[in-house]
Amino acid sequence: MEWCVSMPKIELHAHLNGSIRDSTLLELAGGLGEKGVIVFSDVEHVIRKSDRTLHEVFKLFDLIHVITTDHKTVTRITKEVVEDFASENVVYLELRTTPKKNDSIGMSKRSYMEAVLEGLRAITVVDVDFVPRSIDVSSPVTTMNMDTFSGTARKKIYVRLLLSIDRRESTEAALETVKLALEMRDLGVVGIDLSGNPIVGQWDTFFPALEFAKEQGLQITLHCGEVPNKKEIQSMLGFLPHRIGHACCFEEEEWRKLKSSEIPVEICLTSNIRTETISSIDIHHFG
Ligand SMILES: CNc1ncnc2c1ncn2[C@@H]1O[C@H](COP(=O)(O)O)[C@@H](O)[C@H]1O
Incomplete structure (x- = not known):
């Protein structure tokens, strides 16, 4: 395990709210419990449970x-999540999150994303590169920086952002997310993800927004085939996304299409086993 932690890694499939420390979740839930917003004893065991079915995951x-x-809190969890990935020697992280709107607390999708950026700026334990710069041949990509005061090497992590569209959203809300991603390109946003409970919503709902995103040059990744749905899988592959996530329920025909279209797959081994999407590692498509 040690060699795995020490090896420099690239993480391409991390959901912000899926990567929060349990200790932080328990602390925040405790605070809301004290304010009477939730009943802490009802949620504590839900947070502590480590394996959950896909259905339970979305309730969580x-x-x-x-x-x-x-x-x-969005700023805090962003900071902690990136620090945790850096401590495991992730050197390039694509962090995805669903911009959220909540008028009652004055939150817009943009202000949610600004809170994420604030979290990136607040990190001090590691150097964070999150704003893409034009490639300068005189400054090669590095994973260590020299600390000029102490003379010691400091870790560096490159972070890029993907804005997620939740399958519960409308066509208009999805379009709003894509427009926001375009506005935030100079701030490290590189693409769009479609995620959320795979048995909710229709893929067609998101097609106009995703098509627009693609035309505008954003990278697209789709959660595809996390549950059996042949029609949707085939239509998603026909869209030719830049990447897909999961690909658990593919049949021979879909694997052929995937290979001929050269679409890379973000394999989510731990998630698929823990959520019982795949019953055993021996039959996982990674192998
Ligand atoms: C287990 N497999 C999965 N399949 C599909 N979507 C998933 C997921 N895991 C996470 N999400 C998506 O990411 C959101 C949480 O992070 P953010 O609030 O965006 O940061 C979830 O609400 C869901 O939409």
């Missing part, structure tokens, strides 16, 4: 969103 996300969706 609803709870997490209640706990984390205010600007200050």
Whole structure:
């Protein structure tokens, strides 16, 4: 395990609210419990449980969103999540999150993303490169920086952002997310992800926004085939996304299409086994 932690890594499939420290979630839930917003004893065991079915995962996300969706907390979890990936020697991280709107607390999709950026700026334990710069041949990509005061090497992590569209959203809301991604390109946003409970919503709903994103040069990744849905899988592959996530329920025909279209797959081994999407590692498509 040690060699795995020490090896420099690239993480391409990390959901912000899926990567929060349990200790932070418990602390925040405790605070909301004290304010009477939630009953802490009802949620504590839900947070502590490590393996959950896919159905339970999405119920947990609803709870997490209640706990984390205010600007200050979004900033805190972003900072912690990136620090945690850096401590495991991730050197390039694509962090995805669903911009959220909540009028009652003055949160817009943009202000949610600004809180994320604030979290990136607040990191001090590691150097963070999150604003893409034009490639300068005189400054090669590095994963260590020299600390001029102490003379010691400091870790560096490159962070890029993907804005997620949740399958519960409308065509208009998805379009708003794509427009926001375009506005935030200079701030490290590189693409769009379609995610959320795979048994909710229709893929067609998101097609106009994703087509627009593609035309505008944003990279697109789709959660595809996390549950069996042949029609949707085939239509998603026909869209030719730049990447897909999961690909658990593919049949021979879809694997052929995937290979001929040269679409890379973000394999989510741990998630698929823990959520029981794939019953055993021996039959996982990674092998
Ligand atoms: C387990 N497999 C999965 N399949 C599909 N979507 C998933 C997911 N895991 C996470 N998400 C998506 O990411 C959101 C949480 O992070 P953010 O609030 O965006 O930061 C979830 O609400 C869901 O939409």
